[in-house]
Amino acid sequence: MSEFLRTYLTVGIFGLLGAGFVGALLGVSRILRPSRPTLDKTENYESGVDPVGNMWSQANIRYYVFALLFVLFDVEAVFIFPWAARLETYGLFGLVEMSIFIFILLLGLFYAWRKGMLRWI
Amino acid sequence: MTAVLEIAPFAILADLAYWQVTSIRAIAGLAAVLLVAGTLVYVHLFKLVSFMQSRLGPMEAGPYGSLQLLAETGKFLQKEDIIPRRADRFVFCTAPFVVLVSTFLLVVVLPAGPDAWFISNDLGIYLAMAVSSVSVIGILMAGWGSASKYSLIGGLRATGQLIAYELPLLLAVVGVVIQAETMNLQSIVLTQAEGEIFGWSGIGNPFILTQFLGFAIFMIALQAELTQTPFDMPVAESELVTGYMTEYSGLRFLLFFIGEFATAGVFSAIAAVLFLGGWYIPGLDAGSELFNVIGPLVLVGKVVLLSLLIFWFRFTFPRFREDQLQKLAWKYLIPLSLANIFVTAVLKVLW
Numbered sequence: 001m002s003e004f005l006r007t008y009l010t011v012g013i014f015g016l017l018g019a020g021f022v023g024a025l026l027g028v029s030r031i032l033r034p035s036r037p038t039l040d041k042t043e044n045y046e047s048g049v050d051p052v053g054n055m056w057s058q059a060n061i062r063y064y065v066f067a068l069l070f071v072l073f074d075v076e077a078v079f080i081f082p083w084a085a086r087l088e089t090y091g092l093f094g095l096v097e098m099s100i101f102i103f104i105l106l107l108g109l110f111y112a113w114r115k116g117m118l119r120w121i
Numbered sequence: 122m123t124a125v126l127e128i129a130p131f132a133i134l135a136d137l138a139y140w141q142v143t144s145i146r147a148i149a150g151l152a153a154v155l156l157v158a159g160t161l162v163y164v165h166l167f168k169l170v171s172f173m174q175s176r177l178g179p180m181e182a183g184p185y186g187s188l189q190l191l192a193e194t195g196k197f198l199q200k201e202d203i204i205p206r207r208a209d210r211f212v213f214c215t216a217p218f219v220v221l222v223s224t225f226l227l228v229v230v231l232p233a234g235p236d237a238w239f240i241s242n243d244l245g246i247y248l249a250m251a252v253s254s255v256s257v258i259g260i261l262m263a264g265w266g267s268a269s270k271y272s273l274i275g276g277l278r279a280t281g282q283l284i285a286y287e288l289p290l291l292l293a294v295v296g297v298v299i300q301a302e303t304m305n306l307q308s309i310v311l312t313q314a315e316g317e318i319f320g321w322s323g324i325g326n327p328f329i330l331t332q333f334l335g336f337a338i339f340m341i342a343l344q345a346e347l348t349q350t351p352f353d354m355p356v357a358e359s360e361l362v363t364g365y366m367t368e369y370s371g372l373r374f375l376l377f378f379i380g381e382f383a384t385a386g387v388f389s390a391i392a393a394v395l396f397l398g399g400w401y402i403p404g405l406d407a408g409s410e411l412f413n414v415i416g417p418l419v420l421v422g423k424v425v426l427l428s429l430l431i432f433w434f435r436f437t438f439p440r441f442r443e444d445q446l447q448k449l450a451w452k453y454l455i456p457l458s459l460a461n462i463f464v465t466a467v468l469k470v471l472w
Contacts, residue, residue, distance in 0.1 A: 007240045010143050011229050011248075014239070017147045018225030022218050022376060029198045029372040042206040044269045045367055057270055063281050066447065070284040073455065077291045080462070081247050084298040087469055095470045102459055109455070118451045119444070 065117050069109070076105050146239060150228045157421060158383040159190050164425070165432040166382075173436050193375075200371030205268060208368065212266030217369075217376035219259030224380050226252040227387045232307040234400050234416030235408060245306040246298065249391060250291055253346075256380070257283045260355075260365055263377070267368035275364020278443065279348060279355035285450035286345035286352075289338050292458035296335040296465045297328050297395045306391075310399035314407035324403040329396040334461045336396045338454055340427075343388050344434055345450070347381060351438040352446060385428055393423035 044051045083090070083098050090097075112118060137145075167189060171178030179186030204213060230249045232238040242248055257280055264276010298304055301312040309328075316326025329336050345352040356364040366377050393399060400416030401407055441449070 006139070007242050009140075010147075010240050011226060013140065013143045014147045014150065014229050015222050015226055017144065017151060018222040019218055021151055021225075022221050025198075025376070026372060029202070032199050033371060034199075034201050036201065037203065041203055044205050044207060044267075045362065046270065047362075051269075056265070056268065057273065063277050066281050066285060069451070070288065073288045074291075077250075077288075077295075080292075080295055081298060081304060084295045084462075084466075085302060085304050087299050087466060088302055092470055095466055098466070099463065102463070106456070106459065109451070113452065118447065 065112070069112060069117070072105065072108055076102070150239060151225060153417075154225065154228050154383050154387060155379070157386045157424060158379065161386050161425070161428050161432075162382050163187060163190055165428060169429070170432060170436050197372050197375040202373065203368075203370045205368050207268040209266040209268065212262050213368075214373075216259050216263035216266060217373050217380070219262060220256045220380040221376055221383075223252055223255040223259065224383045224387060226255075227384070227391070230306050231387070231390050231394065231420075232310055232399060233420050234413040235410075237400075237413050237416055238307055241305060241307050243303070243305050245304045246294055246309070246391070246395070247304050249306075250287075250294065253384075253388070254283075254287055256384070257287075263369070264365035267365070269368050271361050271367045272365050275355050275361045275367065278361075279365055282345055282348070282352060282355055282446060282450075285447055286342040286454075289450060289454035289458045290342040290346060292455065292462060293335040293339040293342065294395060295458075295462045296332045299462070299465045299469050300328060300331060306394050306399070310394055310401055311407060313398040314401040325398060325401065325407075327396065327398040332396060332461075332465070334457065335465075336392070338458050338461070339392055339396070340430060342450075342454060343392065344431060345446070346388070347385050347431065349385075349431060350435040351441055353440055354443050354446065385431055386424055389424040389427035389431065390420060392427050393420060397423050397427070399423075 083094060087094055167178050179189035182188040182192045204210060227249050229239045230242060230245050260279045261276050264272045301309045303309060313327050314325045318326055348355050366374055400412055400420045402419050405411060
């Protein structure tokens with residue numbers, strides 16, 4: 001197996017053991033803890049009164065806008081990291097290209113800003 | 122790796138298969154994370170903060186209450202595990218796994234000495250950032266799966282906050298990557314160790330000097346990523362009763378806390394590697410074998426220092442409002458970190 005794949009196999013083994021550790025803790029706890037569920041105990045918490053209506057209530061659309069903006073910049077990060085690691089090779093050319101790229105993305109941010117998308121209330 | 126295997130107590134490792142060696146190292150890594158996280162909780166959260174707020178802190182369990190953490194864990198292990206009957210059971214039970222595993226995976230990229238590392242990947246810091254953002258999914262799962270209004274609002278708030286502050290966190294790192302010309306954390310440490318400040322190589326060139334803005338942005342964004350106090354609206358105890366953790370009880374509740382403080386420790390370690398020179402201390406040759414022994418200790422020392430900053434902020438500042446929080450991320454930190462990248466790149470190319 002190549003060194004490259006081994007690296008990711010190591011990451012995988014780490015993940016499996018992490019999950020195994022959490023599972024083992026829950027297993028130990030299962031032996032030690034009591035389990036006496038009653039109807040009142042398994043009710044949802046709503047400040048001590050009986051819960052009202054559907055629990056999966058509708059949420060503000062604002063979160064959706066922030067998620068979209070996040071995707072915009074997160075994709076940028078995919079491009080910007082390899083560029084940053086090889087900046088010396090690309091020199092001035094790379095610098096100008098990336099400045100144009102970041103400028104366009106900033107335009108998007110300023111557009112959302114002017115439209116009032118970044119205001120919470 | 123090979124150099125470590127030649128040291129006598131580790132020679133037995135050389136005969137084992139690859140997956141066996143890796144499993145042993147992974148267990149050691151897990152133990153290291155939990156020990157450091159426990160130490161941080163005891164030293165900072167229990168004792169230091171008690172002195173800051175004129176409280177005694179734990180005194181009864183063990184000398185100076187040092188066994189308090191074990192007592193707490195024992196208590197949480199015995200607590201009944203209540204799963205709300207309306208909850209989405211599978212999502213509810215998987216959420217702590219997702220949060221904790223994403224934290225444990227962060228450790229993989231951390232170098233603790235010239236030969237003491239788990240993987241030496243050229244994607245290094247990028248891998249760490251990608252893995253750390255998985256915990257957002259776990260938190261959203263917890264908020265959604267609990268089927269409680271508090272949890273849903275808390276989970277959405279947390280997601281909005283975590284993704285908003287992930288961007289400055291990512292972009293602050295780019296400055297370091299530009300300076301070091303690599304994403305490999307081991308190479309970043311070596312670059313800092315061998316660097317020089319205007320021809321003077323006495324202390325190397327820790328990037329906190331040239332990337333101070335990046336460091337400040339990183340620490341602020343980190344505080345928000347950990348949902349520590351100036352940014353703790355997702356878990357606001359007074360209004361949302363700990364937000365997405367409302368319905369969790371017993372050990373599952375503790376798992377979220379372990380995740381939070383382990384992330385604090387691991388991210389402090391990443392910040393130490395990126396900005397403070399990682400396992401390197403001035404005065405010794407960076408290639409020295411000695412660093413395989415004292416490197417981890419130096420790293421832990423820097424972690425304690427940086428997490429002291431985190432907890433200091435936590436108990437000094439009052440909570441932001443939700444709109445101020447989003448404003449700080451989108452209107453100040455992101456443009457600032459982009460400007461930081463631009464200035465660093467221009468200086469790198471022209472100088």
